[in-house]
Amino acid sequence: MAQTLQEILLAPNRRPKVVEDVTKLxxxxxxxxxxxxxxAVKSGYALIKKINSSFVSDAVDSMLDNFVGRMEPYYASYKASGTGSFTEHLTANSSDVADALLGVTDDRAAGSRRDSVKKVYAKLRPQAKKHVEEALPRLGALVEEHAAAVNTG
Structure with a gap:
């Protein structure tokens, strides 16, 4: 039975489906x-996809290890609590979780060689925390779905 997010989300046989699901999210x-x-979000997103149609899925795949690493402590504390759902745990800690996840994208954007990506990210970043917090219920449900699949299959 998988106990960590790394075991659940980064297993070689599961990773492509996780990347696909996060991209859909x-x-x-x-x-x-x-x-x-x-x-503004839709315009920026459309620009990024116009520049490179696989940019989002490529970015998700390349940052997935770091995202999982940043979420692992929250998953461990959820498992240790033994109560509620992971979605509820994420939303109860939404500010901290959003900051942790945005640390990954901040580092990534800063290291990009594409000025267009940096410009779009810089324009969207001030509102990013709110958007990430709003996405946490879907993210929690995605993790729960993959955890259930791993633990039953």
């Missing part, structure tokens, strides 16, 4: 945005 989150800030 990002697409859904962007699609659901509304208002002026939503328009």
């Amino acid at each position: 990002v697409d859904s989150e962007v699609s659901d945005k509304s208002g002026v800030s939503g328009l």
Whole structure:
């Protein structure tokens, strides 16, 4: 029975499905945005996808190890608590979880050689924490789904 996020999400036979699911999660989150800030997110996302159609899935795949590493302490504390769902645990700690996950993308954007990517990220970053916090229920459900599949299969 898998006990860590690394065992659940990074197993070679599971990783491609996780990358696909996280990419779909990002697409859904962007699609659901509304208002002026939503328009900015959608425009930036469309630009990134226009520059490179596989950029999002490639980025998810290349950062997945770091994202999992940043989420591992939250998963461990959820498992240790023995109560509720991982989704509930993430949302209860949404500010800290969002900061942890954004640390990965901040590092990645800073290291990008593409000025267009840096510009888009810099433009979107001020609102990013709110967007990440809003995505945590979907992320928690995604992790729970993969954990269930690993633990039953």
